[in-house]
Amino acid sequence: MLLLNLRVLVYPKGSMKAQWLMFTTLAFLASCSDTEEKQQTAQKTEQKVVHAGYDTYMMYCAQCHGVTGDGTATIEIDRPARSFIDGGFSFGNTVHAISKTTASGIPGTPMPPFAELLTDEEILNVAEYVRTFADVLPEATLDETEMVVENRPVIARGLLPSLGNDLETHPRGVMIGNPDRFSYEYDAEPVRLLAIRQGNFLRRADWGNRGGSALELLGQIVTTVEQGNPNPLFYTSDGTPLRTQLTATNTSGRLGTISYALMTEDGEKVGSVTEYCQPTTGVRTLIEQHFEIAVKDAITIQPNEGAILVGATELPRGRHTFKIIHAGVGGDS
């Protein structure tokens, strides 16, 4: 019931305020056991704090982020909302950054977008109010070597750090950062998705004094593909793995794409692939890896362990689209 209503919120249609009221009423009913106590705390807080963002916070945020901003939800959500007291903001702690997160939400998490529900002024006020929960909160300064993704995708190439104790670094790595703040860590030789991250993009630590440094990836890992060392996806119809060779990356659309050729062991080209990734909107963090592929011979696909292939495993000669769905391993908010 609750989850259904959360979806209503996430796919806004019709009267937003009315839907929100329904959503919060249900949430309220679901949390009746400790409601009285929460209301008393709310009243106490109300007496000492008068802030322009207070009412908006109590009405639209407190049920997930807690009346005191401690991240204790009074409704059931599948991953914890951020505690604002600790001040650990992974999407930026400036009023501007918090307003942006509040307006657009965080795709793939329960954090809903408020752009259609609140005015710009209400969003600004509530963002300022959110900042008051932490005792000391120095505004994060951007290091000049940090690459920030704004309204367009950004792609960086360089040495990627190892994803685990016994795993290699990737000298030819490709990082795709999208405006929705998800980023994708690819090995370019061979081309394969290694991990999915969320948060800030990266810092060009390799541009500093220490030569040969890896890129410093700033996002938190949402999931790794086969523990960061995935097997090939594409095989000939007799089961021999196909090599993937990078041909292009592209940032002209809404989401960054990566393209590559499929080659046999003898260096014959059998097809070409373009892929991009996108989180679904909803209470679970699911990331869809979309593929567009053209092959001149039949091939087979072996989806990564733990991932779900939406499409056939045997592809005849021709053009096809399919997707592979990766599940996030949960937030560590």
Ligand code: HEC
């Ligand atoms: C339905 C539950 C829910 C509601 C309602 C909600 N949030 Fe969130 N919010 C979350 C969750 C969950 C996260 C953590 C997402 C993640 O895992 O990264 C979050 C994250 C955030 C962040 C990002 C913090 C960071 O790490 O940078 C901000 C800012 C934020 N919320 C502000 C708000 C504000 C302001 C409101 C009210 C206008 C609000 N939220 C309402 C669930 C909610």
